[in-house]
Amino acid sequence: MLEFKDVQTFYGSIQALKGVSLNVEKGEIVTLIGANGAGKTTLLMTLSGVTPASVGSITFKGEDITKMRTDMIVRKGIAHSPEGRRIFSKMTVFENLQMGAMTNDPAKFDENLAYVFELFPRLKERGWQNGGTLSGGEQQMLAMGRALMSNPEFLLLDEPSLGLAPLVIKDIFRAIKQINEEHGMTVLLVEQNANHALKLAHRAYVLVTGNIVLSGTGQELLSNPEVQAAYLEGGH
Amino acid sequence: MAYFLQQLINGVTLGAVYGLIAIGYTMVYGIIGMINFAHGEIYMIGAFIAVIGFTLFSGLPLVSAILLVLALSMIFTAIYGWTIERTAYRPLRNSFRLAPLISAIGMSIFLQNYVQLLQGARVRPIPPMIKGSFKFFQDSDFVVNLTYLQVIIVVSTIALMTVFTLIINKTAIGRQQRACEQDKTMASLLGVNVDHTISMTFIMGAMLAAFAGVMVTLYYGVVHFFIGFLAGMKAFTAAVLGGIGSIPGAMLGGLLIGLIEAFWSAYFTIEYKDVATFVILVLVLIFRPSGLLGRPEIEKV
Numbered sequence: 001m002l003e004f005k006d007v008q009t010f011y012g013s014i015q016a017l018k019g020v021s022l023n024v025e026k027g028e029i030v031t032l033i034g035a036n037g038a039g040k041t042t043l044l045m046t047l048s049g050v051t052p053a054s055v056g057s058i059t060f061k062g063e064d065i066t067k068m069r070t071d072m073i074v075r076k077g078i079a080h081s082p083e084g085r086r087i088f089s090k091m092t093v094f095e096n097l098q099m100g101a102m103t104n105d106p107a108k109f110d111e112n113l114a115y116v117f118e119l120f121p122r123l124k125e126r127g128w129q130n131g132g133t134l135s136g137g138e139q140q141m142l143a144m145g146r147a148l149m150s151n152p153e154f155l156l157l158d159e160p161s162l163g164l165a166p167l168v169i170k171d172i173f174r175a176i177k178q179i180n181e182e183h184g185m186t187v188l189l190v191e192q193n194a195n196h197a198l199k200l201a202h203r204a205y206v207l208v209t210g211n212i213v214l215s216g217t218g219q220e221l222l223s224n225p226e227v228q229a230a231y232l233e234g235g236h
Numbered sequence: 237m238a239y240f241l242q243q244l245i246n247g248v249t250l251g252a253v254y255g256l257i258a259i260g261y262t263m264v265y266g267i268i269g270m271i272n273f274a275h276g277e278i279y280m281i282g283a284f285i286a287v288i289g290f291t292l293f294s295g296l297p298l299v300s301a302i303l304l305v306l307a308l309s310m311i312f313t314a315i316y317g318w319t320i321e322r323t324a325y326r327p328l329r330n331s332f333r334l335a336p337l338i339s340a341i342g343m344s345i346f347l348q349n350y351v352q353l354l355q356g357a358r359v360r361p362i363p364p365m366i367k368g369s370f371k372f373f374q375d376s377d378f379v380v381n382l383t384y385l386q387v388i389i390v391v392s393t394i395a396l397m398t399v400f401t402l403i404i405n406k407t408a409i410g411r412q413q414r415a416c417e418q419d420k421t422m423a424s425l426l427g428v429n430v431d432h433t434i435s436m437t438f439i440m441g442a443m444l445a446a447f448a449g450v451m452v453t454l455y456y457g458v459v460h461f462f463i464g465f466l467a468g469m470k471a472f473t474a475a476v477l478g479g480i481g482s483i484p485g486a487m488l489g490g491l492l493i494g495l496i497e498a499f500w501s502a503y504f505t506i507e508y509k510d511v512a513t514f515v516i517l518v519l520v521l522i523f524r525p526s527g528l529l530g531r532p533e534i535e536k537v
């Protein structure tokens with residue numbers, strides 16, 4: 001469904017992706033793990049066209065989207081819940097969700113909204129509250145809910161568990177699993193919380209300073225000694 | 237008392253006009269963080285189109301002439317506003333911070349000279365079109381005059397601002413504008429065409445300024461290629477006073493500047509009425525740069 005071929009991305013003269021190739025098939029949850037500064041966020045932003053690739057190609061459902069403008073990529077069915085959540089803090093929860101539904105058929109709005117509220121009932125109670133006044137966990141739910149409002153085929157999640165309490169993290173991962181199983185949603189998940197994320201994933205990649213160094217099923221990587229040493233310490 | 241009431245009426249009328257122009261400054265600042273110094277010229281062009289239009293349609297019934305002129309003026313200035321953004325600001329968007337500002341000042345000077353070349357440097361008058369007034373409150377021999385035109389200006393401005401506020405708060409395009417104001421990258425990640433939204437902002441601001449231009453043309457009956465500068469500076473002051481970036485702030489700031497100008501002219505010296513505005517600008521910038529309704533953001537990370 002999605003394929004990266006030798007993708008390179010630069011910030012000025014700094015090279016953040018050094019020739020990344022990977023693929024994600026329909027219905028999969030694929031996890032990307034890597035240390036701080038490895039280039040995980042850059043990879044997602046390159047996919048979404050925010051920091052376009054200078055070399056290589058990205059194809060989605062057979063179509064080349066490497067040089068496509070961000071809003072056009074979204075319209076192809078790729079929703080992105082970015083690092084830091086980026087809630088519109090001066091808009092209400094409901095308006096944030098309306099923003100998410102921008103590219104979607106208005107006739108599907110109610111159905112999507114009901115689904116998001118079913119996943120995250122807390123959002124429903126807080127519909128008229130400003131996004132900026134939500135707790136961190138609620139903001140993360142809103143960020144995911146907002147992405148889902150576009151009724152995407154492919155969901156990008158950048159560190160959804162960052163800075164959240166263990167119980168809330170559990171809730172978020174439960175939601176990812178539920179979206180995948182109930183809706184066949186394809187997910188590319190970036191996580192520092194490698195233990196959780198690898199258990200959830202069908203397949204996973206390890207990114208080190210802009211290069212993919214390892215890949216395999218979630219279970220394979222969980223039992224890989226190098227991965228255990230580098231990313232799973234204290235994770236159990 | 238009667239004299240005070242008269243100044244109040246005059247001040248509110250002026251304030252309506254400044255408020256309309258100020259919205260354009262504040263919206264553009266909100267979305268791309270620059271002061272569009274050519275906005276005063278947009279207003280001036282709107283006024284010139286009104287002069288041309290009223291001369292052209294002098295045979296038509298009054299109401300149709302006014303509506304036609306409003307429509308023409310708003311459409312043409314919208315095109316000017318759109319073009320200015322495309323040619324003078326968009327290419328510089330990722331440049332150093334001062335670049336678009338310098339470009340805006342250049343654009344302002346260019347437009348003044350352009351209108352001067354096309355329309356001449358002399359004052360262009362139109363005959364008074366809406367006459368008559370309500371007269372009341374006689375104090376010895378002073379009569380308070382509330383002209384029909386003043387009523388039209390204030391009522392239509394309130395109506396326009398109401399519609400405009402609804403567009404910003406309740407419609408998809410308004411939501412997209414507010415989203416771009418807060419986080420353009422995030423807006424684009426949700427499918428918003430950011431360039432298109434910025435263009436829309438310039439178009440809306442220009443249309444409001446054109447409306448103000450037409451009203452002022454009817455009010456004063458004269459237009460000159462230099463009026464954009466003073467009106468622009470005052471509306472800009474209004475936007476800063478209200479809190480730059482805040483639309484209700486621009487409306488409130490406009491009203492206050494209009495009132496201050498009217499009362500200053502009435503009770504102090506009319507020669508220094510423009511200075512009063514700029515004293516306020518300086519004071520606000522020193523003591524409350526966020527303005528009356530602008531406030532530092534409260535944000536949770």
Ligand SMILES: Nc1ncnc2c1ncn2[C@@H]1O[C@H](COP(=O)(O)OP(=O)(O)OP(=O)(O)O)[C@@H](O)[C@H]1O
Pocket residue numbers: 011014015016034035036037038039040041042043083
């Ligand atoms: N806007 C930018 N300008 C310059 N360099 C950048 C920019 N954004 C990221 N980088 C650099 O690119 C590299 C990859 O950054 P990126 O944010 O993609 O890492 P990451 O894997 O998401 O890290 P983290 O786990 O901390 O979020 C880093 O070396 C970073 O310093």
Ligand SMILES: [Mg+2]
Pocket residue numbers: 040041042083
């Ligand atoms: Mg990151």
